[in-house]
Amino acid sequence: MEELLTVKKLCKDGILKDISFDVKIREMVAIMGPSGSGKSTLLYQVSGMDRADSGEVWIDGTEICALSEDERAKLRLSRMGFVFQQMNMLKNLNLLDNILLPASRLNRGKVPRKELESRARRLMGKMGIEALAQRRITEVSGGQLQRACICRSMINQPKILFADEPTGALNQSTAQEVMAEFTRLNQEGTTILMVTHDSKVAAKCGRILYLLDGRIQGEFSPTGAMGEKEREAAVSRWLAGMGW
């Protein structure tokens, strides 16, 4: 498989130290580690939200560390999707408009709103929230809101989806539902890199990177043949071995 994201010798403010790894197309990778290990900081650097002190980050053949802020913004808009723990959305827009926001910017004047809207509704339909299109963000549950965030992240058909603790603010059953959506997206071909604290969430990923004190301490791939329970147990054992 071809690499979609390649990180080489990345350093940032002493929090990240000489980090190198890669993510292949269609892969779903989890980054785990204790609080303060640098997980979120790593995500901000590889997605171009922040600029690393040194090292290289290649996404889909483009080295983003050398790009200007505006160029990185364009790249995020067209090739990346984001899902945050806090489900950040514009409070003055309804769910549909929030989902359409990145699309209306990227396709300004090129694609009619109707077409974008039907794309958004299809995504919402898949996530089971189509009926909530006109609701304000304060009128839906946390799980529904996080699904809407996933729809927003997918509206521009990104090459890679970054998720920062996407189930951190959800209860267990909602978290499972949301993770099912991530798995489905991955199976449909979306590459995903997510930061998580939850070993059950990580167990659904193809590969887990363990971060400690700003360095990657280990890597684990639960084999595909195992059942869900066995995968979770295997991940827990591995994490225990890493000192989790």
Next chain:
Amino acid sequence: MKARILWNELKGGPLLAVTTWLFMAVSAFMFALTCFLAIGLLGSVDTLMEAAKTPDFLQMHAGEIDEAALARFTEQREQVLSFQTLRFLNLENSAMVLGEHSLADNTQDNGVCVQSEQFDYLVDLENHVIEEVRSGEIYVPVCYRQMFGLSVGETVQIGEAEFTIAGFLRDSQMNAMMASSKRFLVSDADYELLKSAGSEEYLIEFLLREDADGNAFATAYTDAGLPTNGPAITKPLIRMMNALSDGLMILVILLVSVVLLLISMLCIRFTLLTQLEADQKEIGMLKAIGMPKEEIRNLYFLKFLALSGLGAVCGLVLAFASKGALTAQMQELYGPSENGWWGFLAAFAGAALTEGILLLSVRRTLKRTEKLSAVEALTGQPRGSKQRPLPSPQYLIVALVITLGMFLMILPQNILSTISSPRFVTYMGIGDGEIRLDLRQTEDIAGKTEQLKKLLAQEEMVDRFAALQTLSCRAVLPDGTYSAMQVEQGDHTVFPVSYAKGAAPKAKNEIALSYLCAEELGLSVGDTLLLLTEEAPQEYTVCGIYSDITNGGKTAKAAFLPGGGTPMWSVFYVSLKEGVPKEQWLLTWTQRLSDSGIRARAVDIQEYVTDTYGQTIQEIRMAAWAAVLAAALVMFVVVVLFTRLLVAQDRNEISLRKALGFTLRDIKGLYFLRFLPVLLAGILAGILSGNLLGEQLAGIFLKTLGAMGFRFRIDGKAVCGWIPAVAVVTVFCGVLLGLLEVKHIRAYECCMGKE
């Protein structure tokens, strides 16, 4: 999508949107009004001066004139387009009764004349030249219409003669109350009938080519030895006198506009910063998903653009709706302005400029969103930099708004008290006395001056007096040419005018120059000046510079003039002993002078101020009260908003205090305590800036109008009394209203972790 965001944004926060709109509308209103009034005033004055064909140079003269010599002088000069001599019959004010109002107390030189033949016409209220005046009819200066509520058909009594008011007239050169003479128009036959009742003087008038130098012409006129027994005036000075009375009101409105604009900028910046801080996470999210910074900035900017457009339209509509009340006086005195469209255009430009400035400040504030990285915004933590991502200026802004509000209230009050004070005339070239006696248009001025000096010296009720005689001299310019100059000789230290630089002349070789005179001669304090008197050339050192708009503005003051010469007129300044009733003394002395055969006009200077600047004072008073209202309203709105914001921020803390057992009164008390230093600092800074900076600011504007070295007469009662009280009450009420929400915060909210 942008329209959707904008609409939802306005719907979501109507209070902030309305406040922002209000500030934008008020700023646009004030600037549009200032531009409209200024252009309207200049336009009206110019239209009137054009309709009346105002002369370029005018010499008043009491005594005989040699028409042939004047004609010869005119023929030799190419720059003269036309020349004429007009007669003006100076009447005793006590002999004149308009309707039921006697002019006995009036401080103006009132008199009659007939319509001019070639130029300097007296025009009717439509600005048409009054062609025919029938016998028994009279046209009255328009300023008296408003002053005495006169109407056509009423009678005017002049001595024994009775006239019917046929209409009202505008006089392009004597229209302003600051011009000290007023011309009534009668028929030729009536003029001849009245002749014995007054003293006649001449107005020798010239119309010059457009490219002619009025000042050079004035010098040539004096050098030619032509009649000069009276003041000489040029067209620019007439325009200035016309513009000055209403100009002062416009000046106050302009100053208020500038301060209001500053306040608006501060408040809009404040509300925007507050919003940006609240929206930090949203901004971070937009950045994270790849929205370009320009796009994010525009999302906010669009709202302000829409509000400013709405504000400008409302401001303009309000300005056009309210201009009527403020232009009523202007229209009455000067008639309609021909450049009406320019006024509208200027108002548009004023409103556009205001909104432009406000939007520019909004854009600058929005730049902050660019400095904030996506990560900083999302986490709320600054990375790498020590600065907070979006610092909230909060209390500083409230203190600044209180300062500016105080400034806004104090400045017009100070201007008002300065202009109302008898000392204000000292900036206009009039001495600091209680009573002024003028000896003009009479025979043997030198002899009568001596006679009056003796009479005053014997008078027990007089505390002190000074006699000043004005003589015509010529100054030698560096290039060897001459310039005509009216030099006032006498002791100038007794009742001094205000000196912008230096002091009054004391020594034999000292001379003080008026600002206009010093400008023309290019002289400053310490320079020397060669003066040609009747005896011999004499060198003088310039010891002081003062502003003067009397007698043509180009005057000088000296303690001694060699040889004396023949004075053109004399002025006495008198102050009475304490307890002497001024009015009664004036009445007795008018009679006594008349019995002694001295034709002198006695004026109470305080009354002169009221007569001359009465209208201006009234207009400024109106503007000053409007400023107090506007300032109080702005302070109130800002304090209410700020307090509401504080309460919203402190919701959790307030809830906790309630949970711990604090009463509503305790919590409110805490906020009042927090506001106290802000209020005190604002009041103190406002008093200081209003008095010091305000004086500088008003001085700059007044200098352009001819008054130099302007000093505020601070109205202590207002500045340290009721104005701070208004500020305290306003802020108190604002805090009280802003704290209403505290009542609705529940004690258990903090336990639920609700923000």
